[in-house]
Amino acid sequence: MKLRIFTEPQQGADYQTLRAVALATEELGFDAFFRSDHYLAMGGSGLPGPTDSWVTLGALAVETSRVRLGTMVTAATFRLPGPLAISVAQVDEMSGGRVELGLGSGWFEREHTAYGIPFPSLGERFDRLEEQFAIVTGLWETPDGETFSFDGTHYQLTDSPALPKPAQRPRPPVIVGGAGARRTPRLAARYADEYNVAFRTVADSAAAFGRVREACQAAGRDPSSVIYSVAQTVCCGKDEAEFRRRAAAIGWEPDRIRETAVGGTPGEVVAKLGEFAEIGAERVYLQVLDLHDLDHLALIASDVMPQV
DSSP: OEEEEEEOGGGTOOHHHHHHHHHHHHHTTOSEEEEOOOSSOSSSOOTTOOOOHHHHHHHHHHHOSSSEEEESOEETTTSOHHHHHHHHHHHHHHHTSOEEEEEEOOOOHHHHHHTTOOOOOHHHHHHHHHHHHHHHHHHHHSOTTOOEEEEOSSOEEEEEOOOSOOSSSSOOOEEEEOOOSSHHHHHHHHHOSEEEEESOOHHHHHHHHHHHHHHHHHTTOOGGGSEEEEEEEEEEOSSHHHHHHHHHHTTOOHHHHHHHSEEESHHHHHHHHHHHHHTTOOEEEEEOSOTTOHHHHHHHHHHTGGGO
16 A cells, blocks of 8 residues: 655745645655646635645655655646646646646535636536546647547647647556545546545445445446545544644644544554454545645654565
């Protein structure tokens, strides 16, 4: 099982804070540094304010050398698919081919109204998301010297040169997330290199994995060609006192963390990760909420990672 660090900078983190976490992520041996794509805090002031995900990842691409970089997940409502394909391809080239794109429909209406971003109905957002998957992957996979066109309901492209090309060929890995029962499995079966279930129980995650495997079989795709992953909030302490101190620092009750997230002493964290491994999770995105507590990452790297 590979462990990845997942941050939520809209809750309050400037670039230098994210840089410190990303460098620690790399130095400590984690597989990847991911960040959310949000423009408004979900509680609290969010000071000093949001940072743009792909601007941040572009900078980190040249400040890191090994760790993989990506979004969990980019909102399809924030960017047009053509410019998004250009941005991600450029960051992939800047990183030497270490980028992964998580792409979702967008869900947080208040951040859209706060920054003047249109927020269509859920059905339309999913329709736009599906077209964006087709366009972004289509642009990247178009052979050199050929053009790409697309005639959709929401987006139309005519004779695009489909440039620039990403460093990874035919394209960077694409992550589809969500636990929806109908459209999400079909999208994952068609486009996902990785399918992610975020903040769900082991049982619910297993059921979601099962729906994607069934969708793959229905589409004639080998279900094992998809990487299955989960995202979980993490809070770990070398002993009970340290665990409780870290829980208090992020405003969570210790019992709630143990019940609904991945928390406790290293042995408890290893055991919970083992439950996700048993249902087929190959990667876990560990959502760290206190981005100034780099000792937390060091403890996970030394006492948890070798056991999973």
